[in-house]
Structures are given as C-alpha cells and as structure tokens.
Amino acid sequence: MSLSVDISHQIGDLTVDVAFQAPNGITALFGKSGSGKTTVINAVAGLLTPNDGRIATQSEVLFDSNAKINVPVHRRRLGYVFQDSRLFPHLTVQGNLTYGMRFAPKQSTGPNLEDITELLGITPLLHRRSGSLSGGEKQRVAIGRALLSHPRMLLMDEPLAALDSARKDEILPFLEQLRDTTGVPILYVSHSVAEVARLATTVVVLENGKMVQAGSTEQVFSDPAMVRQLGIRKAGSVLPAEVKEHHNDGLTELSVSGGRLFLPQINLPPTASTRVRILAQDVILSRDLPAGLSALNVLSGTITDIRSGGGPGVVVQMRCGSDLLLARITQRSANALHLEPGLPCHAIVKSVSVARHDVGNT
Numbered sequence: 001m002s003l004s005v006d007i008s009h010q011i012g013d014l015t016v017d018v019a020f021q022a023p024n025g026i027t028a029l030f031g032k033s034g035s036g037k038t039t040v041i042n043a044v045a046g047l048l049t050p051n052d053g054r055i056a057t058q059s060e061v062l063f064d065s066n067a068k069i070n071v072p073v074h075r076r077r078l079g080y081v082f083q084d085s086r087l088f089p090h091l092t093v094q095g096n097l098t099y100g101m102r103f104a105p106k107q108s109t110g111p112n113l114e115d116i117t118e119l120l121g122i123t124p125l126l127h128r129r130s131g132s133l134s135g136g137e138k139q140r141v142a143i144g145r146a147l148l149s150h151p152r153m154l155l156m157d158e159p160l161a162a163l164d165s166a167r168k169d170e171i172l173p174f175l176e177q178l179r180d181t182t183g184v185p186i187l188y189v190s191h192s193v194a195e196v197a198r199l200a201t202t203v204v205v206l207e208n209g210k211m212v213q214a215g216s217t218e219q220v221f222s223d224p225a226m227v228r229q230l231g232i233r234k235a236g237s238v239l240p241a242e243v244k245e246h247h248n249d250g251l252t253e254l255s256v257s258g259g260r261l262f263l264p265q266i267n268l269p270p271t272a273s274t275r276v277r278i279l280a281q282d283v284i285l286s287r288d289l290p291a292g293l294s295a296l297n298v299l300s301g302t303i304t305d306i307r308s309g310g311g312p313g314v315v316v317q318m319r320c321g322s323d324l325l326l327a328r329i330t331q332r333s334a335n336a337l338h339l340e341p342g343l344p345c346h347a348i349v350k351s352v353s354v355a356r357h358d359v360g361n362t
C-alpha cells in the first residue's frame with residue numbers, strides 16, 4: 001500500500017501546498033508548530049476538504065478536486081489515533097477494542113483481537129475500565145482499536161505528545177513493532193526529532209505549509225540543509241546499524257556500513273538491527289588517519305558536500321560506506337584542512353547514541 005498526496009489548501013493566513021508519497025513503513029510529517037502537519041493529515045483522513053488536489057491509494061482515489069471525488073471519512077478505511085486517546089471512558093478496554101472491530105469491512109482480513117492485544121501488550125488490561133488506564137496504556141488501546149478496524153493505513157497525530165518521557169519509552173517499542181510486523185503503513189505527525197529519527201522510514205519536512213525536504217530518514221537527516229531546520233544542537237545523521245558484540249569492558253560494538261562503532265552497552269542482542277544518531281556537532285574531521293586519540297570511533301570516507309551558513313560554521317557531508325555523515329566544523333578549520341568535495345577524510349565521532357534511547361530528551 002502506498003498513499004500519494006498532492007494538495008493545496010488555504011487555512012487562515014497559511015497556504016498549505018504539499019506533494020509526497022507515503023510508502024509502506026512510517027512516513028513522518030515533521031515540522032514546527034503551525035507548519036501545516038495537522039492540516040495535511042486531516043485532509044488525508046477526510047476531516048478537511050482541501051481547496052485543490054488529489055489524494056489516492058494505489059487502488060482508490062480518496063479525493064480529487066478536478067474529478068469531484070471526495071470519499072467520506074467512514075469509507076476511507078483509515079485508522080486515526082489522536083494525541084488524546086479518545087477512548088470511551090465508560091467502556092472496558094475490550095469494549096473499546098470491539099467497537100473498533102465494527103468498522104472492519106465484512107470480507108476484510110487482518111489481525112484479530114487476540115493478535116492485537118498481544119502485539120500491544122494489553123491482554124492484562126482487557127477488563128479494566130478505560131478511564132482508569134495510564135496515558136501510555138490508553139494510547140496502546142487507541143492504537144489497537146484503530147488497527148481492529150482493519151485500516152488501509154494508520155494516521156497518527158502526535159500520538160506521544162501528551163505523554164511523559166517514561167510513558168513514551170513504554171509505547172515506542174510497540175510502534176516499532178507495528179512498523180516492522182503489521183504491514184499497515186503509518187502517516188505520523190510529529191515535531192520531535194528524536195521520535196522521527198527512531199521511528200520513521202520516510203520523512204516529509206514541512207515549513208510554513210511548504211514541503212522543504214522529503215525522502216528516506218537517512219537521506220533527509222544527512223542533508224546539510226537540515227542543520228538550518230533543526231538547529232545545530234539537534235542536527236545529525238541517522239545510520240542503520242547492527243549489533244555485533246557486547247564486550248567485557250561494558251561497551252557494545254555495532255557495525256555500520258562504513259566501519260564499526262563502540263558505545264556504552266545497549267540492551268539488544270547480537271545481530272539485532274538498530275539505528276544510531278550521530279549529531280553534526282559531535283564529529284571532528286581529520287585529513288590524516290588519526291593516531292593517539294582517546295576517541296574510539298573513527299569512520300573514514302570521502303567528502304561529498306560543504307555548505308557554509310554565513311556564520312563561522314560550515315556543515316560538511318561525508319560518505320562513509322553507503323552512509324552519509326554530517327560534521328559541523330568552523331570555516332577556519334575547513335580552510336586550514338583545505339577541505340573540498342571528493343577528498344578522502346576521517347570522521348572522529350565523539351558521541352554516538354542509539355536512536356532508541358534519546359527519544360524522551362529531544
């Protein structure tokens with residue numbers, strides 16, 4: 001399943017004008033408050049009728065202003081999860097879940113109640129009144145209710161925004177599992193860099209109603225232009241990694257396409273896939289292979305781009321294996337090292353974090 005969206009809509013003073021594809025996996029609509037994310041997801045849901053454009057899955061046109069098609073909300077077969085779970089407080093968890101099942105088309109196939117309660121870890125809650133659940137539990141039930149309607153796609157609008165960081169940590173693994181196991185694509189609105197870095201497979205960045213970036217998560221985060229979007233403290237690449245080995249000295253070794261990285265022990269078994277985030281401000285560059293350094297993590301590669309932002313800093317993009325890495329250094333250092341695209345270079349990485357551990361913080 002994939003969704004294609006190409007719409008324009010005037011809302012207040014803002015003109016929202018976007019065109020993107022949401023393939024399988026999690027497509028994050030990412031941007032600051034007021035950038036138009038909710039407007040787009042509401043248009044996909046059918047809660048808002050855009051002035052112009054087209055929204056279609058592979059098999060059905062949901063909206064087409066030219067052809068005067070506008071499929072009503074309940075026929076779009078999309079599951080919506082809001083920031084506040086919107087459960088029926090007087091019903092039990094089971095009651096809320098079976099309510100979702102009423103919206104599944106008669107002939108549809110998909111997960112049943114047991115599959116969903118297991119996937120989301122809510123089996124022990126089935127007989128609880130939903131009013132008595134914690135915020136994280138409520139959100140898991142809301143996701144279960146949406147999934148039981150056998151939607152073509154899940155729409156999630158800041159589903160973690162109302163939760164504290166412990167509750168976020170509780171729910172994130174379930175979202176990862178949804179992404180990796182159910183095959184239901186998810187359109188996910190967020191303004192949290194860490195959440196997007198951890199969960200998204202595709203990222204669409206909105207600014208003032210316009211799309212300023214779109215592509216795979218790795219591509220988007222390794223674009224030097226993202227430094228301006230995210231600010232220097234949050235900008236950095238996201239690299240796919242595999243757990244290699246846990247060493248006796250408390251370090252875990254990960255392999256990335258350009259080499260290996262060591263970081264304080266993480267709680268994943270060898271061969272597990274994960275993602276690491278390397279912030280641009282945590283990378284130092286060297287033309288020569290560094291020796292006698294305390295830093296454990298050095299990735300070698302070739303410079304692919306140098307972008308100056310007008311101030312004293314420049315952003316250097318490097319290819320290491322098949323990954324792209326960003327480094328933010330001073331213009332002075334870039335001049336002194338005679339850095340230019342095509343040159344071999346070494347990245348000394350001062351700090352690596354597994355994308356899964358920093359979600360509560362940024």
Ligand SMILES: Nc1ncnc2c1ncn2[C@@H]1O[C@H](COP(=O)(O)OP(=O)(O)OP(=O)(O)O)[C@@H](O)[C@H]1O
Pocket residue numbers: 011012013014031032033034035036037038039040191
């Ligand atoms: N009914 C409305 N009338 C006028 N302006 C509106 C209306 N609804 C939203 N807006 C404005 O449109 C802009 C886009 O809103 P939207 O909710 O799509 O942004 P967003 O990126 O989802 O923001 P947030 O993260 O704060 O929810 C905002 O400036 C908002 O104030």
